[in-house]
Amino acid sequence: MKLYCLSSDAAKPCFVLSFKELLIMLDCGLSAHSVLNFLPLPPVPSTRLASLPNYTPPHLNDPLLEGELKECCGRVFVDSIPEFCPPLDKVVDFSQLDVILISNYTCMMALPFITEDTGFKGQVYATEPTLQIGRFYLEELAEWVSGAAGSAAGAARRWKELLHVLPAPLAHAARPRSWRRLFAPAALARALARVRVVGYDERVDVYGALDATAVSSGFCLGSANWVLRSAHEKVAYVSGSSTLTTHPRPINQAALRGADLLVLAALTQTPAHNPDHMLGDLCVHAAVTLRGGGSVLLPVYPSGVLYDLLECLSAHLDGAGLASVPLYVLSPVADSSLAYSNILAEWVSVGKQARVYLPEEPFPHAALVRAGRLKHARALHDDAFSADFRQPCVVFCGHPSLRFGAAVHLVELWASNPAHAIIFTEPDFPYLDALAPFQPLAMKAFHCPIDTSLNYSQANKLVRELRPRELALPEQYAAPGPGAPPRPHIACDAPVVVLRRGLARACGARRGLARGWLSAALAARVAPRDVRAGLRAAPLAAALRVRDRRVSLDDAPPGAPGAARRPPPRLELAAPDVDALVRALAREGVADARVERGADGCIVHLPRHDTLVHVERHATHVFCEGDAGVRQALRRAIAACMPHV
């Protein structure tokens, strides 16, 4: 077993496991930190952003760099279509991948980079909510990045060669030459069309070599951990898991227990922030802002924590006498996302499921929509939206990086008014970096990250309970090296394999056994003998059939073509009894045996046949210069007086 790590972002993992001669990709997360180095793409033209001064590094005259960099609020940004950091494509040939297993919709955004125009021929598996919500995320992203006002700009490339002369933070950009622009919508559609939908606890047969099972991970709708099982090995991939009680089905820990190898990824990105407290803070900040006549902007993704926010915030505002404040969700996929969440009855917590049996929608946002409290629109300029937009209000819209999407426009619009507030809840981006191109900011900014993934103490507890034989994790989660300052990490009694982008690590014990099926007819024919207490054995010659890697052992008809060239092996357990051997030889007509006993064995002479039999504890050696007849007589005699199976 070998494990390759292709992503440096532990929260957007991508691993490849070679197991049973298969190459299995575990997640294909797309790291989007890179977009923070780019100028925002406003959905409607912004004079401020359009009139920023060019930036040229001091003492450098490079015409190719012309127009690539802009200075904004004292920072240098790249003026180009934003780029993302897909998994490393140099270590594993994507055309050789057999299977991609996706754990949840936040860990699949790089799928088109893996499957399109790479010669990929394998299968992709995900749960139905993962596919649907992943589709919303990807379509929203694609629409914003391609539909933004400044999207005519070409790809800036030259700056990547000149990092050494650029100011921070651009100077520290990680491997910008590997950054890629987002895929075309056609490639996205093709990639999603490859996904095969699985349910929780459904055993998916992977080329007959192993079973892959998605089990609930408790993190978001349809989120899964994967259990890979062959007849003798078990690998558990735990990515994006939560032991908290929110809207999804709770985590299934039992299925992950006792794995030979446990791969742990996508822990919380904000370990210092308790999600419950953050949600409480958020509600308070929102209520205070609204009461002061300001509006609240929440830069969010179109699904996931959004559902909890809608539920909690609407209830809190009701209680705070702000029941008349409208809530807006702005996203190209808002309608689908809100509708879908209410048909996924089989994927939600027991409490939400009970509502479906009544039958009522599992989430309250459908009722909020019916009551006119919650409104959703595809974009800012939608007539339906702009016509009845009134303030103060709460607007949920993307993108959390503040580099594209409706949020860019709203921050531009509200930045100078101290009555308004922006509250960051998504943990993917450092909020100060997200706000960098909008300074100076008069509106209030709050950081209330809500990341329900496991924190270090929860993850340590989980690992202890799951008792894997070996643990593999990204270097960020591993114990710091000797001399390094202490930090929270995952400790484990079992051996730990530390993974880093671009490296391959051997892991998992090698087992030398395959699962086969023995026919009852053949089983009835063998008569095992006792070798010692609790162990019986017998030689077995069987007709072998391998179909879809399923091994069957059946009765071999005698004399079948190509039948045994060798007889079934015989296992001799101890030296022959020499006296018995002499008697047996006499019965075979070889009568002149002379026995000579020594310290470490016996020698039986057969002078008439020019033959010596040297009997020792672990070996009997026959030096036979007689004819074949003598040798056969010797074989029969030895066989007759030797314990064997």
Added chain:
Amino acid sequence: MPDIKITPLGAGQDVGRSCILLSMGGKNIMLDCGMHMGYNDERRFPDFSYIVSEGPITSQIDCVIISHFHLDHCGALPYMSEMVGYTGPIYMTHPTKAIAPILLEDMRKVAVERKGESNFFTSQMIKDCIKKVTAVTLHQSVMVDNELEIKAYYAGHVLGAAMFWIRVGSQSVVYTGDYNMTPDRHLGAAWIDKCRPDLLITESTYATTIRDSKRCRERDFLKKVHECVEKGGKVLIPVFALGRAQELCILLETYWERMNLKCPVYFALGLTEKANNYYKMFITWTNQKIRKTFVQRNMFDFKHIKPFDKSYIDNPGAMVVFATPGMLHAGLSLNIFKKWAPYEQNMVIMPGFCVQGTVGHKILNGAKKVEFENRQVVEVKMAVEYMSFSAHADAKGIMQLIQYCEPKNVLLVHGEAQKMEFLKDKIEKEFKINCYMPANGETCTINTPTKIPIDVSLRLLKAEAVRYNAQPPDPKRRRVVNGILCVRDNRLSLLDIDEMCDEIGINRHIIRFTSTVRFEDPGPAVKTAEKLKTLLSEKLEGWTITISEANISVESVLIKVEGDDDSTKNIYVSWTNQDEDLGSYILGLLQSMVQ
């Protein structure tokens, strides 16, 4: 235990109440727990005393599986769990768990409140019963215990209907419940993978029918409704709240939209909205088209179909009304029927099967007058139409399912004996497999070859593969493995002999034979060895022969040449006991070469 035993307590050569006992690998499973709608006495429920005449039933049954919410499949469940006292696990899909209690409660009301029956389960019993149900999702592999595994497949038929695959050890059975193999207006077609069960237990309601196309029946239905309302007539369609009702509503809704009709259509039951809500929320269980378009337009939000009020019965002019119950045996549909029946321009369309004794059954058999308990006589002048929209697989569909899952045996239930005979014959001829059709209370024993799990050494398999692949391809060639079978703690493994000795720490006693051949061949021993190697290579094609100085090895047989440059060489040939064939062959070869 290689036998699989099946005893129908219901649905054996009849269409009434499905309840089938399955015994396999020491496990007893009850498939469905239905009630018979045609009886009002104890024959209504399965005869649980068959399982155990007295004492607790729970120890005799490992689990109960319910295929779908129709009462002939789940109607006796509260009786079994709350009155007979079964406390073991019960499995059904989420939609079935949501909808079954509503139908059970409806049926209970009719039985207790209208017919005044006693000794019937109560509302609370239905609730308590449903609480004990474990809901499953499609394709989820559920371990009932360490050995018993079940898995649901999509069956079409009604919302949430499932077929179940059941496995104990290496034996497996598929039970279909009711299913249909063609998608309809709101549901998809049944689907199963090539799971090759030892036994397929399939319904056979339409065992002899190859039904006309769904499209034709739909066109016929719409034409009749349209013609009737055009002439100002009223159309009554008695339905059950869930199931066909939704399909027919979608059908009328789209037709009204397309033809731009203005005549009112009513859906007359308290449950309407509630029922449709189940479809909205379990939309993942409907067909592809509805699932794809639900964001823009939920097919179960009807524009043309409005709720019915009792006062509309006497409204003048044309209208279409869906009313419950479906067999005209009580309630609103019967009230409307009484009012509308005496007029020629009106029409009643029965979209499903009616049990004997119901008004529906009577008028379908041509009754022109119907008499009621209070001596009220209603003349039936309205047109009476029967149109089967019940979604069961026809003969073609059943054969298709057999082809999909490739069972080793088939057992027919939920059908009429004569029709079953016909289908049994067809299955046995076409698929060359055994087909069974036990009657109620009759036990059918099916012998299946068992396979025993065994751990096979990869070293052994790899060595075999190397040998096999080294030979020219021949599909007829048998592949053979030789090893040592070990039995430890009831677990079997097949190991390479040395591997076995290593693993269990025994020292193998090795028997080796060595013989000498003398060869007159002056020159260095190495040269002699090379000569011999060339000769052996010619004679032993396909064997691995290696040479190192004066030592040659032919697979595990060793040949060593010794002697001074100018004298006779001693050629020692040495092999272990198990290589006797090869060893003696090489010895013979060398002996003949030196002569």
